[in-house]
Amino acid sequence: MEFSFTPEQLMFKEQLIRFARKEIVPRVSEHDLQSKFDFDSFRKLGEFGVLGLHFPEELGGSGADVVTTVLAGEALGEAGVDAGLTLAYGAHTFLCADTILCHGSEEQKRKYIPKLASGEWIGCMGLTEPGAGSDVASLSTRARKVGDTYILNGSKMFITNGSIADVAVIYAKTDKDLKHAGISAFIVEKGTPGFSAGRDLIKMGVRTSHTSELVFEDCEIPAQNLIGQEGAGFLMAMQTVEWDRSALLAPFVGGMTYVLHKCARYAKERHQFGRPIAHFQATKHKLADIKIFIEAARSLCYRIAWCKDQGRPLNHLEAAVAKLFMGDWSLKPANDAMLLHGGYGYCHEYEVERYFRDSRLAPIGGGTSDIQKKIISKLM
Amino acid sequence: MNFDVNEKESALVARLKKVIDQDAENKLKGLRTGDPLECLNLFMDYLGRLAETGYLEPGVEDGKHSTTLVAAQEALATMSPSLFLAIESSTRLFGRLVSAYGTPEQKEEILPLLLQGRYIGCVGLTEGGMSIETQPFDTTAASSGNDFIVTGSKDHVINAPMADRIAVITRADENILVTLARTESSGITVGERYTGIGYEGTPVASVHLDRVTVAAQEVMGPFDPPDILGDLRRWEDQVLTSASLGLMNRSFQAALDHARKHRRGGKPIIAYQEVGFKLAEMLTIRQTAQLLAYRAAWMDESGDRERDILVSCAKTFCAESAEQVASQALQVLGANGLAKGNPAEESYGSAKYLQVAGTSSEISRVNIGDRILERA
Numbered sequence: 001m002e003f004s005f006t007p008e009q010l011m012f013k014e015q016l017i018r019f020a021r022k023e024i025v026p027r028v029s030e031h032d033l034q035s036k037f038d039f040d041s042f043r044k045l046g047e048f049g050v051l052g053l054h055f056p057e058e059l060g061g062s063g064a065d066v067v068t069t070v071l072a073g074e075a076l077g078e079a080g081v082d083a084g085l086t087l088a089y090g091a092h093t094f095l096c097a098d099t100i101l102c103h104g105s106e107e108q109k110r111k112y113i114p115k116l117a118s119g120e121w122i123g124c125m126g127l128t129e130p131g132a133g134s135d136v137a138s139l140s141t142r143a144r145k146v147g148d149t150y151i152l153n154g155s156k157m158f159i160t161n162g163s164i165a166d167v168a169v170i171y172a173k174t175d176k177d178l179k180h181a182g183i184s185a186f187i188v189e190k191g192t193p194g195f196s197a198g199r200d201l202i203k204m205g206v207r208t209s210h211t212s213e214l215v216f217e218d219c220e221i222p223a224q225n226l227i228g229q230e231g232a233g234f235l236m237a238m239q240t241v242e243w244d245r246s247a248l249l250a251p252f253v254g255g256m257t258y259v260l261h262k263c264a265r266y267a268k269e270r271h272q273f274g275r276p277i278a279h280f281q282a283t284k285h286k287l288a289d290i291k292i293f294i295e296a297a298r299s300l301c302y303r304i305a306w307c308k309d310q311g312r313p314l315n316h317l318e319a320a321v322a323k324l325f326m327g328d329w330s331l332k333p334a335n336d337a338m339l340l341h342g343g344y345g346y347c348h349e350y351e352v353e354r355y356f357r358d359s360r361l362a363p364i365g366g367g368t369s370d371i372q373k374k375i376i377s378k379l380m
Numbered sequence: 381m382n383f384d385v386n387e388k389e390s391a392l393v394a395r396l397k398k399v400i401d402q403d404a405e406n407k408l409k410g411l412r413t414g415d416p417l418e419c420l421n422l423f424m425d426y427l428g429r430l431a432e433t434g435y436l437e438p439g440v441e442d443g444k445h446s447t448t449l450v451a452a453q454e455a456l457a458t459m460s461p462s463l464f465l466a467i468e469s470s471t472r473l474f475g476r477l478v479s480a481y482g483t484p485e486q487k488e489e490i491l492p493l494l495l496q497g498r499y500i501g502c503v504g505l506t507e508g509g510m511s512i513e514t515q516p517f518d519t520t521a522a523s524s525g526n527d528f529i530v531t532g533s534k535d536h537v538i539n540a541p542m543a544d545r546i547a548v549i550t551r552a553d554e555n556i557l558v559t560l561a562r563t564e565s566s567g568i569t570v571g572e573r574y575t576g577i578g579y580e581g582t583p584v585a586s587v588h589l590d591r592v593t594v595a596a597q598e599v600m601g602p603f604d605p606p607d608i609l610g611d612l613r614r615w616e617d618q619v620l621t622s623a624s625l626g627l628m629n630r631s632f633q634a635a636l637d638h639a640r641k642h643r644r645g646g647k648p649i650i651a652y653q654e655v656g657f658k659l660a661e662m663l664t665i666r667q668t669a670q671l672l673a674y675r676a677a678w679m680d681e682s683g684d685r686e687r688d689i690l691v692s693c694a695k696t697f698c699a700e701s702a703e704q705v706a707s708q709a710l711q712v713l714g715a716n717g718l719a720k721g722n723p724a725e726e727s728y729g730s731a732k733y734l735q736v737a738g739t740s741s742e743i744s745r746v747n748i749g750d751r752i753l754e755r756a
Contacts, residue, residue: 001389001447002382003675004682067381264756281742284749288696291748295693299671303383321664328661329668376663377656380636 003299009068013075019048020079028082028208032354035200035207037164041085042092046119050076051093055101059109060117070250070305074298077254080351083358084208086251087365091160091209092116094243096123096169099185103228103236108187112167124165126156126214127237134371136171136234137179141216143172143186148223150174150186152194152216162212163197166190170214171237174230183233187225194219205357238314244366245319246304249326252362253297256330259337259355260290266341266350277340286340290333297326317379324372327363334359389451395433396455400426404460406721408581412573419583420542423500426463427470430456431497436467440475440495443611445618445680450673453619457626461730462581464626468619469538470494474501476615477547481558481600481608490545490560502543504534504587505612519589521550521557521599528599530559530567530592536737540570540585547600548589549612555602556609559594567592577729614688616738617695618680621673624698624734628666628705630723635659635709638716655712662705669698689751696744703731 005013024041031038045051054069055061064072076086097116100108115121132138141154152172156162168188175182188195198213227236264287267278277283300322307315337352338345345352363369404426411419430436435456438449457464475494478486478501493499507518519532530548540546546568548559561568571586601608636659639650649655676694679687709724710717717724735741 001385001674001678002682003678004381260752261756264752268753268756278749278753281746281749284753285742285745286749287752288693288745288748291689291752292693292697295675295690296668296672296697299675300668302381303671306381306383317663318667320660321667324660324664325668370657373657373660374653376660377650377653380650380656380659380663 003302005067005071009071012068013071016048016050016072016075017079020076020081024085025080028080028085029348029351029354031208032082032084033348035202037088037208037210038085039164041081042088042122043119045089046117051089051119052097052113052117053093055097055113055117059101060114066246066305066308067302070246070301073247073250074254074257074301077251078257079254080258081251082206082208082354083251083255083361084206086255087206087248087361088122088161088209090243090248090251091125092123092165094247095125095240096161096165096167098243099125099169099236099240100187100227102239103185103232104187105224107224108227112187116167121166122161122164124159124161124168125240126159126162126168126170128156128158130155130157130213134367136183136237139171139173139183141170141172142176143174143184145174145223146220149220150223150226152186152188152219152221154216155198156214158201158211159197159214160209160211162214163200163210165197168214169227170216171233172216178231180234181231183237184230185227185233185236186221187227188216188219188221192219192221204360205354206361207357241316241319241367242304242308242314245322246301246308248366249297249322249362250301252326252330252359253294253301255355255358256290256294256297256333259334259352260287260294262351263287263290263337263340266344270342283340286336289336293329293333297329300325317376320367320372320375320379323367324369324376327369327372330359330362385451386448389448392434392448392452393455396430396435396452397459399429399433400456400459400463402459404463405581405726408460408462412575412580412583416541416573423463423466423542424497427467427497427500429497430467431495436471436475436495436497440471440491441479443476443480443615445677447674447677447681450622450625450677453622454625454629454670454673457623458629459626460581461623461626461630461726462579464623465579465582465619466539468623469503470499470501470543472619473503473612473615474545474547477503477558477612478560478600480611481603482560483597483600485597486560486600499545500539500543502537502539502546503612504537504540504546504548506535506537507533508535517549517551517556519548519550521548521552521559521594523552524593526596528557528559528594528596530561530589530594532589534587534589536574536584537587538582538584540587541573541583546587548587549609552602554605556605557599557601558603558608559592560598560600561589561592561594565592565594578726578733579730580726610688613739614691617691617744618677620734620738621676621691621695621698624695624702624731625666625670625673627702627727627731627734628662628669628698631702631706631709631727632659632662632666634717634723635662635712638713649712658708658712662708665701665705669694669701673698689748692739692744692748695738696741696748699731699734700741702727702734706731
């Protein structure tokens with residue numbers, strides 16, 4: 001076993017941290033307070049090459065490997081980019097664009113990937129429904145083939161980037177009598193008649209990402225917007241899990257590193273009983289617990305990434321372990337960071353308040369902790 | 381980056397599994413109140429077998445940890461926690477100490493025998509009421525002609541009842557001297573073998589030194605305390621980290637086997653979420669601990685500047701996780717787990733030892749916190 005990054009990977013990480021600190025982080029707090037998506041920052045991520053990092057160069061990407069791509073996510077978190085923007089990036093790049101890249105036709109790739117890589121277009125993915133979360137087989141959105149078109153009816157829920165997306169990858173049943181094998185994936189563009197986004201949901205955390213309902217009312221799309229074959233949608237959705245358990249989790253690890261630095265600096269500056277609170281053992285214990293979480297969690301993400309780079313099929317047990325640990329074990333360090341700041345930790349100005357709220361998504365989004373336990377206990 | 385177990389790692393583990401019988405732990409525990417000579421003979425037998433596999437060598441002469449060593453340690457700590465702790469105290473603590481700080485003559489005399497499995501060493505570090513963080517040792521080594529006179533007491537000395545030599549950590553003015561006392565020397569009294577929770581097959585006792593004469597050529601030092609104590613602490617923590625993995629493996633496996641076989645309501649209890657989910661949490665902690673332990677070892681091997689903080693993180697997380705996994709295993713096992721000799725029951729007691737031995741969880745967190753604050 002060995003756990004090294006290449007010098008190039010580490011240099012890229014440093015460059016990205018510097019870029020993000022200068023170009024993105026100064027506006028994070030304001031956008032979070034207003035629950036506003038930062039379009040400028042998103043496009044800057046595109047210009048820097050983050051949005052299409054692992055896409056082929058001929059389609060506007062950089063051809064990076066998966067480990068480097070995950071490292072980019074960690075770098076964004078470490079720089080202080082908020083979990084809302086990194087979630088929006090994740091939904092755009094890994095859940096939407098990567099599905100088109102891996103399963104779409106050449107025409108679909110040429111049409112969508114360069115625009116998604118640059119950030120000119122924003123992507124989203126619609127799988128979850130009001131009545132179908134982890135139980136994907138019970139999807140009720142229907143896609144009925146009529147001549148050279150498909151007619152979509154139904155709705156999607158909790159869709160990251162839903163209201164701002166230019167293009168969506170939508171999962172719908174083409175055969176309602178089949179379970180997983182009846183699910184297909186489609187590309188739906190913004191402005192298509194019958195396709196609309198509901199209001200943005202008011203969320204506890206990750207507020208700079210817009211989350212909304214998507215509604216399809218006799219939404220007619222060209223048949224060539226089907227991705228791959230009919231019935232192949234479930235497997236496509238499952239393939240995004242590899243990204244979900246690595247690249248989408250990495251910003252949480254990086255974010256915790258950012259929080260740790262914030263806590264350490266605060267502990268040195270804040271005086272109580274005539275000395276900095278950094279002198280108290282209880283403060284050091286909190287810092288240590290955050291550090292231990294970071295180091296414990298990090299390798300779980302990179303193990304999934306490294307295996308994907310080797311071309312191996314996803315190890316569902318390892319993926320669930322990574323998600324479960326990140327979800328359930330991140331709550332305490334996030335809480336510790338807030339408590340260490342005392343009353344200030346409860347206020348917006350000190351950022352740890354935002355991290356505390358944002359961390360609450362980790363055991364829910366992308367498959368709840370209970371679902372991960374279910375997967376693990378079945379695979380043991 | 382490479383997350384696969386390599387050929388070297390798996391080959392050493394395979395050799396180990398051939399020479400250590402599954403009943404080793406029970407045999408060692410069975411001798412804890414019996415004839416000390418019989419106990420010594422059994423250890424020497426295992427030591428010899430381990431020497432043949434090449435297990436004793438890694439990390440002794442260069443003082444470095446490695447993923448290969450952790451893989452082998454994890455395997456031995458899983459097969460027999462008590463044997464593991466005794467063997468490691470002799471090789472990776474006593475052996476490393478001699479290798480890193482001994483004179484050429486001391487190394488020549490001791491290390492070949494140690495690595496051939498024909499010699500047992502122990503390290504006398506802990507003292508009653510002493511904190512290596514803040515207080516000096518009470519045990520002293522005073523110069524007297526060509527000899528040193530050692531006086532004091534050491535507690536919780538692993539292998540003391542059967543060791544050939546004891547490396548006694550002593551104070552000499554502001555420095556540290558390590559005296560390599562022969563256990564049969566006049567003035568050395570080894571106390572009764574400890575009995576308590578955990579690691580019941582490992583011989584542990586106190587050592588009292590009443591004006592013990594040690595020849596100058598059998599003394600190492602003087603050394604600057606932070607250097608030598610820092611090394612000792614790190615080596616001990618690395619051993620205890622691997623020990624934690626062994627305990628987790630044992631208690632998790634016992635719980636998993638039980639949950640698959642034990643049936644209630646017409647189905648194995650693993651089918652119930654309240655059991656299956658516990659096992660999922662245990663497996664998650666175990667896998668996370670493994671990765672952290674291996675990465676900390678890799679950092680030591682590669683000379684990474686983050687090594688010390690990673691070793692502390694790994695020791696703290698793994699030791700506490702060992703207790704957590706054992707505790708959940710006991711819950712899954714029900715009354716079966718509470719029976720004396722069940723791996724979960726044993727691991728639960730032993731895991732507590734791992735949190736207080738070496739650098740305790742509390743001191744470890746303070747150390748980690750200090751390092752973070754230094755950089756802020």
